Amino acid sequence: MTPILEGKGLVKRYGRVTALDNCDFDLMPGEILAVIGDNGAGKSTLIKAVSGAVAPDAGEVFLEGAPVRFHSPIDARNAGIETVYQTLAMSPALSIADNMFMGRELRKPGFRGSILRQLDRSTMERIAREKLSELGLMTIQNINQAVETLSGGQRQGVAVARAAAFGSKVIILDEPTAALGVKESRRVLDLIQDVRARGIPIILISHNMPHVFEVADRIHVHRLGKRICVVDPKACTMSDAVALMTGAMEPNEIAA
Amino acid sequence: MTPILEGKGLVKRYGRVTALDNCDFDLMPGEILAVIGDNGAGKSTLIKAVSGAVAPDAGEVFLEGAPVRFHSPIDARNAGIETVYQTLAMSPALSIADNMFMGRELRKPGFRGSILRQLDRSTMERIAREKLSELGLMTIQNINQAVETLSGGQRQGVAVARAAAFGSKVIILDEPTAALGVKESRRVLDLIQDVRARGIPIILISHNMPHVFEVADRIHVHRLGKRICVVDPKACTMSDAVALMTGAMEPNEIAA
């Protein structure tokens, strides 16, 4: 089976800092691939490189077997890859609905939409409220709040809801539950499984081992800028995974 | 025993949004007080109100029994209260050492320090490197990197290291391990316990229940802008705590 998304020999340097060091990567159709690794291991840089947010210094990216070159995140989005970045990528002064529908706004039906190009605010707000409620974010009192006034977790919830609502081919989630509460995290995990059930593969970056082992089909272990191995969560313990990613154990010490 | 830090009847409204709704709060000497609650429950607003970062609309704050009024976070810092905010509060373009020593820079010894007021960069860099290594952040390749170029977890590590290094009376940590990896989180928990051992009380906000139950002496459960109860982690299960904070259970259903 060809991977749906694949990276080969990716390199990214920032001045004196090496973030990606000849890194390989693949995502199979319909799977949940978890990416784990220490802080600063290069996980975020990796997904930025495959989603068009940074241009790698070397290496190639393949989508469904064909080489692609995303010049901007918009290219990746148009190819059906939806990403929640760790920095969330939202416009602080704009409202929740504005952010959620940024770049794919809904217009009013009829004349007002086609000629006056008027946005359908009420529908967008209703959908935004629904998506947030699905995630259990019940503390958002005012759906017109600017995103900068949301709490850390609320903000993350909005970003996750956006990706889940629009991803069509691949969904990439960079630490989607880091700031979320217990209930909200749980809902996100459910959501991830729902999405997979719809046949859409997911890349999940997370530091939460129980969550990773609960949902992942395969685990990509990242260390010092490269993939050191891929492990099967059913065949491997959390302790092994942690030992691998922190360098306490070498990959050849385990049957991968 | 008088609480070292106490809040009474704190209220904070943002336009139509109520963040704190007549909220009480106390921290006893030498304890680790965990604050848990849903996203948007008002936890961050609460600690901002007691650390001078926002002015509450109503209510009072007491430090060691005496009413205080912090007009800015500097006042609170001068009173010995050190805070890691959820937003981390760092200057993106400045280096790690600059950020760590912001507002309490070290000067060179002798003439160059006293007359020329020259900063002792090498010492500050050395200390910064030490503090980060204590937290297990070994992936920072260049100690002169600007903070904006750090990974999410590295950035959080810097903020936590700063608070731990300088807090003298109270240390407040707002989700200090949210972006941290397994190893780094563990080190932060160890650090929290070290600090308590030095007799300094700590407020810990976290969504990670196992961590909370591991280190906390008391747990302040926050819901919809107010404290609904305080529970003892030894007398209460995680499930109860989660049920309380999400509203699945009422506080009078449990012996607090």
Next chain:
Amino acid sequence: DGHAISACLITKTDTNPFFVKMREGAKEKADELGINLLTFAGKVDGDHETQVAAIETCIADGAKGILLTASDTSSIVPAVQQARDAGLLVIALDTPLNPIDAADATFATDNFLAGELIGAWAAASLGEAAADAKIAMLDLAVSQPTVGVLRDQGFLQGFGIELGDPNKWGDEDDPRIVGNDVTQGNEEGGRRAMENLLAQDPMINVVYTINEPAAAGAYEALKSIGRENDVLIVSVDGGCPGVQNVADGVIGATSQQYPLLMASKGIEAISTWAKDGAKPEPTPGKDFFDTGVALVTDQAVDGVESISVEEGKNLCWG
């Protein structure tokens, strides 16, 4: 050819048609005499530093002489001195330096006289009514550059109003003056200033303007309230559009100056200086070479010498 004489022309700005014509005049003469001409200008009126830099550039360039219309007539003196010390002939055009002998020679219009002519003409045209005229003064800029002050004060003198400090405008307390406002010497400013003064007193019937663009702007303001025919507008400059405006009745009278003459005389003087080291002589009885000023109007009045619009058109400059 490396042996050609070179000369510099430094004007206040080169956005004002007056200075544009001056440059054209200089260029023409320079070409005729085989002189290599460098031209410089400040960015805005009052841009003194650029003029200093220009003088320094001319010295560095090895020019033989400088024609200068100074923005700040006394501050420029040390820079001029530096140029003269370096062996350049410096001629002040249009505006005398302060002191006037800081330059080797001065070819200028008497701006005070220019103002006096239109003042006297306005007073005479009004006759009896001059005693209770309502006058709007549309000046150049709040920084009160010298030309603006000289023309303004000349006008008031000519009209028969007692001056306060003759070195600044706006300190007169004659009740006939409705007010002063500034125009930046263009149409837009002229219109706005006129509107402001009309809002103060809609019965204004005499308008002094610093130059003809400001006059055209003032006329638009008057036209918009239907008073364009019962107000007397006077101005200074004598550019071709201005003279045409006199013909069309927009402006009652204007004092005409001769920038082309100044410039060509100046170039001739530098050429002479380069050949035999002789400096030009001032007009007898004055401390500068007066290139003359003439009142242009078709409504000549007694006691004020004037030329007709027809003659004005033949002499106008742009």
Next chain:
Amino acid sequence: MSASDNYEAASAGASDRVAEFEDTRRGPVQKFHHALHQTPSLVPLIVLVLSIAVFGVLLGSKFFSPFALTLILQQVQIVGIVGAAQSLVILTAGIDLSVGAIMVLSSVVMGQFTFRYGLPPEVAIAAGLMCGTLMGFINGFLVARMKLPPFIVTLGMWQIVLATNFLYSANETIRSQEIATSAPLLQLFGTKFNIAGAVFTVGVIFMVLLVLILAYVLRHTAWGRHVYAVGDDPEAAELSGVNVTRTLITVYMLSGLICAFAGWALIGRIGSVSPTSGQLANIESITAVVIGGISLFGGRGSILGMLFGALIVGVFSLGLRLLGADAQWTYLLIGVLIILAVAVDQWIRKVAA
């Protein structure tokens, strides 16, 4: 410590009602606060009304006449139109120092095409509008594609366009009388009509309509939202799917086009085509924008506020002149009042927060 494995399940029974709080503050003051929050342009509007009231009291009917009040509108029209262009650019966290120069060059193109080349005024006007749009496009291209700072790009363009203007026009003014006889269309924006003593010009109406339309576009269309997003945080906008380059280029082009319209309106206002006009348009338009509450850091504020900002300065200028302050004192007092206006604005915001 008890079974940690399924503590997460305990949240299953969590309430799923959206949080609501009783609002104990329900008086008219609170309603007003709320309105202020929803409509940021209300604040400069209040300052405007206050200043009209103060000058009205001080000056009585001299100021409070239809003539004086509509005069302010006429005096403000150019700044208002240019300010609309400036607002768009500033909302994207840019700045446009070339607005005045583009305006003047466009008006010169309209005039010279008609009178030098003898083209029909319609064609000349179209050429002028295209010229403005082209200048805007160059700005936008340099800012968006070459990633140069807007301040420097438009500073450079300011000088380039202005110099081109003087070189092309040879500093020649086209006189009002000539335009009126052979190409009155150029003076269209100066056309007056009188409604109960109040004098309106086409230019004034155009300014008001333009601002209203832009306010609609910015608030109610996708493009408008993208403008805000780009100004707020261009990186986030790019990551969340906004075509930042295209948005910026269209903003600068539109800004150039609006400036060209301002050039046409300028001919209507001063009657003639004069290459020396509009020198203060950039600083005046930025002032209006900032007094109107739009942040120079981009992404925050409303274009209606800009209009009120421009009117505030207009009211102050005329009011002070009518109070008899002389030119230099007016200049000084306007400085004081600009600071005061923004201080009052800030104070209202603070009280309302």
Next chain:
Amino acid sequence: MSASDNYEAASAGASDRVAEFEDTRRGPVQKFHHALHQTPSLVPLIVLVLSIAVFGVLLGSKFFSPFALTLILQQVQIVGIVGAAQSLVILTAGIDLSVGAIMVLSSVVMGQFTFRYGLPPEVAIAAGLMCGTLMGFINGFLVARMKLPPFIVTLGMWQIVLATNFLYSANETIRSQEIATSAPLLQLFGTKFNIAGAVFTVGVIFMVLLVLILAYVLRHTAWGRHVYAVGDDPEAAELSGVNVTRTLITVYMLSGLICAFAGWALIGRIGSVSPTSGQLANIESITAVVIGGISLFGGRGSILGMLFGALIVGVFSLGLRLLGADAQWTYLLIGVLIILAVAVDQWIRKVAA
């Protein structure tokens, strides 16, 4: 799934060496890249050297003489000094439009105190310096305490200070000859010395020293770091313990003081005390700052860059004039060259990244 309770313990054996990578790129090009990264002011320096080289080739010894090259220094001294003040303010994410006005008022105070009131020049100079500092304080107070936008505050102050200057000085120039005879101390900064054909003035030396000292202070003292932090993100700076208000007020006061020194230097440069000077100082100083690579959004850039920025403009201006371009063509070309300079700067940064 296995015992999850102590999986965290597995990290105990983790390596505790700081991550290191072999750097395979070690040529001189890489060294150069690295230097560019460490020293952002190198980029404008390269542009400066390039432009000197180009004009040197075009003009030969006319330009490449000690006299012409030091002439550039003299011509940029005022912009350089004022630019230092402007840099400080812009580093805090502010802008100071009043620099030119403060400079001129300070020089007028120095002159008038000496000649109108007959005070000794030392006292008059002290008064002038205090006057500048006071103006700066007012700016700082309004920005830091009243939280008004710097653009508006300094725009207002610009008008206020300039009008005060005209009113106070009664538009009178104090002539060079008088100053030279009775208070030569006022002309101190104009004192020249000649080193092998190169002419230096005290003002030029002062400018260079000032920039070097400020570069040291900004880089190597706590206050300097606070200036950057405040410009970078004032909220974060406040939360992490910087006294933002005090930092801002001191920055504006220092800026005012430096402008007052610029006023003194101005007397040295033009000989006389002229209330109409310095009208372009604000736009020119901002240009120098931006060409020098300091971000208008604050917190990024180096003051040395500003000096190179000022010199770049100086080189272009003199070079073009010597090439014989007439005024409008010079302005046009300077506009083009400003954009080009920043484009080259951006390009070098990109290639180096």
